[in-house]
Amino acid sequence: MATDTQGEIVNKVKQSEKLVTIDLQEYFDSTPRTELDLKQFLFKGMILKEDDFREQLENFDWSQFEGQYVGVYCSTDAIISKWAYMLVGQHLATHAKEVFKGKVDDMLYELYRRNLKELNWSSYQDKFVILKGCSSKEKPVPEGVYLYATQQLLPYVKKLMYGEACSNVPVYRG
Template identity: 75%
Template sequence: MATDTQDEIVNKVKQSDKLVTIDLQQYFDSTTREGLDLKQFLFKGLILKEKEFRKQLDEYDWSRYDDQYVCVYCSTDAILSKWAYMLVGQHLAPHAKEVFKGKPDEIIHELFRRRLDDVDWSRYQDKFVILKGCSDDDRPVPDSVYLYVTQKLIPHVKKIMYGEACSNVPVYRG
């Protein structure tokens, strides 16, 4: 028998102040990451000849890296001295936001870690936390970041889950 005042459906999960979803994509640093392969400055892509190396670095257009993260690496099996990276860093310093050794995808964890280290994890004290599982390709969240955040949360939370509120995988229960 229908009445004029229908019972309202209440989403108790949404109303709970104990359940918190963390979307790790919000900590993604969208600064452009560009790779610089040192192979192009080497004789036959393998041999570092100091004089020629220095000349090529002096003539290179470094402005293409303005305000970007630059990831310096060598895609060949060349053995490079530490000073070679230092010379490249000297040229990049006035242009790049920051210079890293490695390929662009290899620094994503480091960039996340820097932002995550600024989080006050104690604000999740005694909470049930869901680490959102889906991410888009524009702001990838590496597995290593989920591992890192789990370690940060464990001293504070009652429970860590992965996924969404309607479908999650329990990970930790304190």
């Protein structure tokens, strides 16, 4: 902070037109997300028996995934055929908003990337940009999202920082 000629405190950080803070949490998709572990449909959690697998899928309550993003994965080292994922996807298609391969963190990254893809990155030309560092548990920002945003910003920004305006970590200076 500095003082002007009349003794008033002036926030030069806020006055700077070249300093921009991007809060990645603003691009969070609040649609509920959940995971489906294929282990539960495998014989002894490890072996895919087609007839048993199909029967379990038919008897499973898919309505629990209504309107949600669902990440499909297997927590064991079982070999899962591609057609098995297709069958699960077919059952989820009428209930889930969208189905992803992987866990919640994998889909969270993809959802952020989609939303950030719409951003006009060139609007940060010659600016000093801070990627806000703190995220809440309600709107987590995976590390990969910071990597993605960094790659998009580097061709345009004069300086890239992480954190807050009052205490930031310099990342890049062009």
